[in-house]
Every structure is written in C-alpha cells, then in structure tokens.
Amino acid sequence: MDQATQVIWDGLFVGSFYALIALGYSMVYGIIKLLNFAHGDIYMVGAFIGYAILTSLGGSFQSLGLFALIVVMMVSMLLTGTIGVIVEKLAYQPLRGAPRLAVLITAVGASFALEYGVAAIASPNPRGFPVRLDGDFVLVLGARVTLPQIILMLIAGVLMFALDLYIRRTSTGRAMRSISLDMKGSLLMGVNVNKVISRTFFIGSALAGAAGVMAGAYYGKIDFLMGFIIGLKAFTAAVIGGIGNIRGAMLGGLVLGLVESIGSQLVGGQWRDAFAFAVLILFLTLRPTGILGERVTERV
Amino acid sequence: MNFRKRTIGMLGIATAVLLATSACSGGLLGGGGDTGSDSGPIKIGMIVPTSGSSAPTGASMANGAKMAVDEINKAGGVLNGRMLELQIADGACDAQQAVASANKLVSSGVVISVGGYCSGATLPTLPIFNKAGVPMIIPAANSQDLVKEGLKNVFLINGTGLQQSTAALTFIKKQGYKSVALVDDNTSYSVDITTETKKQIEADGAAKVVLKTSVNAGESDYSSVVRDIMGSNADLLYWTGYYQEGGLIIDQLKKAGYTGDIMVADGSADPTLATIAGAAAEGVYATMTPTPNTIKGAEGWIADYKKAYGEDPKPYSTQSYDAVRLAAAAIKAAGNTKTDDVIAALEGIKDFKAFSGPLSFTKEHTLASGGFVILVMKDGDFQLFDDLQ
Numbered sequence: 001m002d003q004a005t006q007v008i009w010d011g012l013f014v015g016s017f018y019a020l021i022a023l024g025y026s027m028v029y030g031i032i033k034l035l036n037f038a039h040g041d042i043y044m045v046g047a048f049i050g051y052a053i054l055t056s057l058g059g060s061f062q063s064l065g066l067f068a069l070i071v072v073m074m075v076s077m078l079l080t081g082t083i084g085v086i087v088e089k090l091a092y093q094p095l096r097g098a099p100r101l102a103v104l105i106t107a108v109g110a111s112f113a114l115e116y117g118v119a120a121i122a123s124p125n126p127r128g129f130p131v132r133l134d135g136d137f138v139l140v141l142g143a144r145v146t147l148p149q150i151i152l153m154l155i156a157g158v159l160m161f162a163l164d165l166y167i168r169r170t171s172t173g174r175a176m177r178s179i180s181l182d183m184k185g186s187l188l189m190g191v192n193v194n195k196v197i198s199r200t201f202f203i204g205s206a207l208a209g210a211a212g213v214m215a216g217a218y219y220g221k222i223d224f225l226m227g228f229i230i231g232l233k234a235f236t237a238a239v240i241g242g243i244g245n246i247r248g249a250m251l252g253g254l255v256l257g258l259v260e261s262i263g264s265q266l267v268g269g270q271w272r273d274a275f276a277f278a279v280l281i282l283f284l285t286l287r288p289t290g291i292l293g294e295r296v297t298e299r300v
Numbered sequence: 301m302n303f304r305k306r307t308i309g310m311l312g313i314a315t316a317v318l319l320a321t322s323a324c325s326g327g328l329l330g331g332g333g334d335t336g337s338d339s340g341p342i343k344i345g346m347i348v349p350t351s352g353s354s355a356p357t358g359a360s361m362a363n364g365a366k367m368a369v370d371e372i373n374k375a376g377g378v379l380n381g382r383m384l385e386l387q388i389a390d391g392a393c394d395a396q397q398a399v400a401s402a403n404k405l406v407s408s409g410v411v412i413s414v415g416g417y418c419s420g421a422t423l424p425t426l427p428i429f430n431k432a433g434v435p436m437i438i439p440a441a442n443s444q445d446l447v448k449e450g451l452k453n454v455f456l457i458n459g460t461g462l463q464q465s466t467a468a469l470t471f472i473k474k475q476g477y478k479s480v481a482l483v484d485d486n487t488s489y490s491v492d493i494t495t496e497t498k499k500q501i502e503a504d505g506a507a508k509v510v511l512k513t514s515v516n517a518g519e520s521d522y523s524s525v526v527r528d529i530m531g532s533n534a535d536l537l538y539w540t541g542y543y544q545e546g547g548l549i550i551d552q553l554k555k556a557g558y559t560g561d562i563m564v565a566d567g568s569a570d571p572t573l574a575t576i577a578g579a580a581a582e583g584v585y586a587t588m589t590p591t592p593n594t595i596k597g598a599e600g601w602i603a604d605y606k607k608a609y610g611e612d613p614k615p616y617s618t619q620s621y622d623a624v625r626l627a628a629a630a631i632k633a634a635g636n637t638k639t640d641d642v643i644a645a646l647e648g649i650k651d652f653k654a655f656s657g658p659l660s661f662t663k664e665h666t667l668a669s670g671g672f673v674i675l676v677m678k679d680g681d682f683q684l685f686d687d688l689q
C-alpha cells in the first residue's frame with residue numbers, strides 16, 4: 001500500500017517537470033507546427049544561467065535560500081525567454097515558408113549549437129548547483145514527501161495556471177489561438193503574427209528556464225547534456241496530451257511521469273523506458289490525437 | 301552563384317570519397333605486421349576522450365602520458381636515441397569517433413597505442429589496431445570484453461571487472477554485509493562488474509544479492525531505483541556506473557532516508573561525486589585502482605605533475621604515465637618496433653615497477669596481481685581506507 005502511494009507521488013513529481021517543459025513544445029507546435037528540438041536545451045541553458053548568477057553573487061546571497069532561488073529563477077526566465085526569441089528569429093523565422101523538414105533540421109542544429117556552445121563556454125564538466133533545496137521528508141499516506149518537492153510542484157502549478165489564464169483571457173492569448181487556427185487568416189485580420197510568435201517562444205522558453213533552475217536546485221547537478229533526454233520525454237508528454245493543446249501538455253506530463261513510475265515498479269527499473277514507450281505506442285495507435293487532442297482535429 | 305554552389309558540393313563529395321578511401325587504406329590494407337621504420341621518432345598513439353562528458357579525465361590521462369614521454373626523451377629516448385612522439389586523438393567516449401581516431405592514428409604510422417578510457421569506445425578500436433599490427437597497452441578501460449576475443453596485441457594495465465569484483469567481495473566479507481544491492485548503468489563496463497560480483501557473491505554464500513538492476517544514464521530523477529533499493533532492505537549498495545548518475549542516486553537515496561552503506565566502482569571514484577551528491581557522499585566507499593593520492597611515496601611525482609600542468613593528477617594520470625613507460629620498456633627489450641617482438645617483450649615483462657605495484661601479465665594479457673584498494677570519501681575527497689592486503 002505505502003509502496004503504491006510512493007510510486008504515484010514519485011510519478012507526479014517527475015511529471016510536473018515534464019509538464020512544464022512539454023508546454024513549450026506544445027505551444028510552439030500549436031502555433032507554427034514546428035517541433036522545436038532546441039527546447040530541451042533551453043531548459044539546460046536556464047539551469048546554467050541560474051548557476052552563473054548564484055555563483056557570481058556569492059555566499060551571502062546564496063544563504064537567502066528559497067528567496068534567492070525565486071529571484072534567480074525570474075531572472076533566468078527573462079534570459080531564457082530572450083534566448084528563445086533569438087533562436088526563433090535566427091533559425092526559424094527566415095524559414096517560415098520553407099518545407100517542414102528544413103525547419104526541423106534547423107531545430108536540431110539549434111539544439112546542438114546550444115549544447116556545445118554551453119560546453120565550450122562552461123566546460124563539459126558537470127557542476128554542483130550552489131543552492132540546494134534540502135529537507136527532511138514526512139510520510140504522507142506512506143509516501144516520502146519533502147517540502148522542496150511541494151514547493152517546486154506549487155511553483156510549477158502556479159506557472160501553468162497563469163499560462164492557462166493568459167492564453168484564455170488576454171488579447172495576445174486570443175491572437176495565439178487564432179494563429180494556430182489559421183495563420184494567413186489572422187494576418188489578414190490585422191494580427192501581428194511575427195510578434196505573437198515571438199511572444200510564444202518567449203513564454204515557452206521562460207517556462208523551460210524556470211524548470212531548469214528548479215531541477216538544478218532540486219537534483220543538485222547540471223551538465224550541458226541535461227536537456228536532451230528530458231526534452232525527448234517532454235516532447236512525448238506533449239504528444240500524449242494532444243500536441244498543440246496546452247492543458248493536454250500538462251496532463252500528458254503527469255501521465256508520462258506516472259506511466260514511467262508505475263512501469264518501473266511493475267517490470268523493473270531497467271525496463272522503465274521500454275515500458276513507458278510501449279504504452280505510448282499502444283496509446284497512440286488507439287488514440288492518435290492524444291488525450292485532449294480532439295479539438296485539434298476538429299479545427300483542421 | 302548557382303554554379304559555385306554546385307562546384308563546392310562536388311568538391312565536398314570528392315573530399316568525402318578521398319577521406320573514405322584513405323581511412324580504408326589505413327584501417328584495413330595498411331597493416332600487416334611491421335609498421336615502424338628504423339630511424340626517426342617512434343610514434344605512440346593515444347585515444348582518450350578530449351571532448352564530451354569524460355573530457356576532463358581524458359585531459360589528465362594525456363598529461364600523464366606526456367610527462368612520461370618528456371622524461372624518457374630527456375633521458376635520451378629509446379633504441380639508440382630515437383625520440384618518442386605522442387599523438388593524441390579524441391575518442392569522445394563514443395564508438396564511432398574512436399574508430400575514426402584509430403584509423404587516423406594507424407595511417408599516421410603509430411607503432412604502439414597507450415590509450416583507451418571508455419570500454420565501449422575502446423572495444424571497436426581493437427580490430428583496427430590488431431589488423432595494423434599495433435600493440436595496445438590500455439591504461440584505463442577494463443571491461444572483460446576487451447580480452448574476451450584473446451587478441452594478441454591487447455594488454456590491460458588497469459584491473460579488470462573480474463578483479464574489481466573480487467576486491468568488492470573481499471571487502472563485503474570483511475565488513476560483514478549481509479544483503480547487497482547491485483546497480484549499474486547498462487554500459488558494458490558497468491554491467492560487467494555487477495554481473496561478476498553477483499556471480500562471486502552467490503558462489504561464496506557469505507552475503508546475499510537482494511537486488512540487481514540497471515538505470516538509464518543521462519537523467520536527473522532516479523526515484524524508481526531509490527524505491528527499489530529502499531524496498532530491498534540492502535545494507536550495502538554497490539553502484540558500478542559513472543559519477544554523474546552515481547552522485548544523483550546517492551543524494552536521492554540519502555534524502556529518502558537510506559541508512560545502509562554505499563560503495564561505488566572506479567568509474568565513480570572521482571571527487572566530482574561529492575560536488576554532485578554534497579554531504580550525502582561522505583563515507584561512501586569505492587573500489588579503485590591505486591591513485592597518486594593513495595600511493596605511498598608518490599609525493600614527488602605529484603609535485604612534478606602539478607608543476608607541469610598546474611593541477612592535481614587525477615585517477616588514470618598514473619596509469620597513462622605507466623603505460624608510456626611500459627611501452628618504452630617493451631620496445632627497448634624488443635630492440636626494435638616490430639609488432640611480434642614488442643608483444644613478446646610485453647608478455648615477458650616481469651615485475652615492472654608501476655604505481656599500482658609490480659606489474660606482470662597473465663596469459664590473457666591482464667594484470668597478474670590485484671591492483672584494487674578500498675577508498676573512502678572524507679571531506680569531499682577519496683582517501684585510502686583499506687588496501688586489502
């Protein structure tokens with residue numbers, strides 16, 4: 001029994017990281033139908049920016065703990081957001097009319113450029129994050145729950161809730177939705193398409209940057225390849241949820257986290273990814289549009 | 301403009317074809333026994349990772365080798381004053397990159413190889429060096445797979461997975477652990493050690509293996525393996541992967557309230573483990589080949605190394621240093637650089653003075669005696685705990 005709640009809690013916690021990153025994939029795909037493979041690396045860059053700020057500000061700032069982390073996370077979000085916009089301007093915007101495949105390749109290129117750019121600047125050595133969120137666990141229904149886990153999940157929840165409101169309630173959000181429905185139509189109706197796309201990249205990248213700082217503080221280790229696997233997982237989460245759908249991405253992240261966690265419990269740790277992705281294949285054969293993807297097909 | 305583009309494209313294809321053929325001639329046709337001439341510098345090849353996540357280790361191995369080359373050259377070289385010339389190529393801990401580098405080294409005429417860090421990247425280079433008649437003294441890579449085929453040109457001077465498992469078992473019995481959890485990262489080197497350790501523990505019967513599982517490298521969250529270990533009630537975890545994942549697992553395990561002991565294999569026996577795991581790494585044991593810091597009487601050597609490269613020697617700096625010295629000794633004993641003579645000389649080496657103790661080879665070309673000690677993490681660095689003698 002207690003093992004079961006532990007499995008579920010572990011899955012939900014990892015899932016909330018997947019969800020934060022999956023949002024960026026899903027938003028960008030929803031609007032310009034691009035798989036932005038550099039997105040996972042933005043997460044990595046976010047962690048490194050957090051590391052750089054914390055290290056340069058020194059020990060007295062670091063001793064502020066959680067407060068310092070939140071400040072650093074905000075700064076890191078601004079910077080990764082900007083980097084996301086720059087990547088879009090340099091690598092994707094000039095290819096807006098080009099075949100889908102060409103943009104996909106530039107996305108892979110942007111991913112490598114970010115990875116090895118950081119490796120060249122910061123050296124390929126893994127770094128220990130200067131501020132750690134440590135805390136003793138308490139048993140909740142038999143699951144080991146720590147305060148940092150709750151804080152990080154709260155932060156993730158708040159960010160996702162704010163994004164959901166932004167997309168549903170603001171005029172920019174409306175513009176995003178209209179572009180995803182019909183880009184040419186929106187252009188003709190007077191929507192500044194390039195500006196809205198830039199903003200989409202900014203928000204998606206900022207969320208990934210936030211996740212990067214959170215991961216650095218929780219897990220304590222950052223390295224230049226840390227965005228690769230989690231990027232793939234988040235992309236998977238976005239597809240499970242129904243790519244292009246914001247709430248779907250959040251749900252997909254949690255579902256993937258749970259499937260992995262339950263899978264490793266059922267069939268053993270070394271089979272976790274094999275199990276999780278077999279479930280994914282099965283799921284997509286039965287429901288190709290993902291959990292909440294129906295509305296996308298209706299739109300098309 | 302259009303025309304220029306096309307010319308460049310064709311040039312590119314032509315270069316690619318040229319490169320491919322030259323690689324072939326180096327790798328497959330250019331071999332055949334004797335590769336060395338009788339005069340000029342003696343070329344020594346070394347494949348170590350100088351890019352990728354293992355790059356820091358590669359750099360310290362290259363430094364160790366350079367130091368030995370400089371010393372030997374200063375003392376007059378080998379074979380009547382012929383100088384040694386070290387050629388370093390990047391293996392990136394990646395099979396494809398290592399194969400390309402091996403081909404490059406072979407076609408540039410190296411007569412002996414002293415490189416090899418990641419077993420997975422070293423393995424595919426064996427047939428290339430073998431066909432080209434280049435003896436290999438492998439300083440760090442130590443998977444059993446490297447000697448499984450019994451290639452005549454391959455010599456390991458790091459302890460193998462088998463020897464490391466024996467050391468682990470000795471320590472387990474000495475400390476009286478009863479239930480052991482074995483976790484690897486699914487790489488050839490790492491699985492090697494868990495499989496062998498499991499076999500030995502079960503054959504011995506003093507302790508029980510309560511868990512043997514693998515994790516996928518490159519992730520941040522290892523909560524599932526933490527659950528497995530906690531559920532197995534092990535009093536010792538033996539982690540045989542690299543320090544990046546090892547640090548995370550140790551940290552997450554301690555956070556979950558694990559109270560048993562932890563031991564890591566040589567891939568994690570690096571101070572970076574403490575950078576990642578923080579205080580959780582204190583008291584972690586490691587099975588490791590002797591390093592300069594744990595060898596008595598190496599202080600002078602450490603000082604020289606620091607003076608030359610501005611940093612402390614890392615694990616495998618000494619082994620790379622010894623690999624070059626061993627290569628020079630073998631060439632000296634052979635009296636030439638002919639493949640068969642050098643191999644015969646290496647097989648005949650007896651009690652060569654190496655950092656890890658007197659060195660001789662078994663019939664399988666692995667170390668004849670031990671070479672593993674137990675270290676313990678104290679104040680963020682590994683120190684000698686038990687030399688298992």
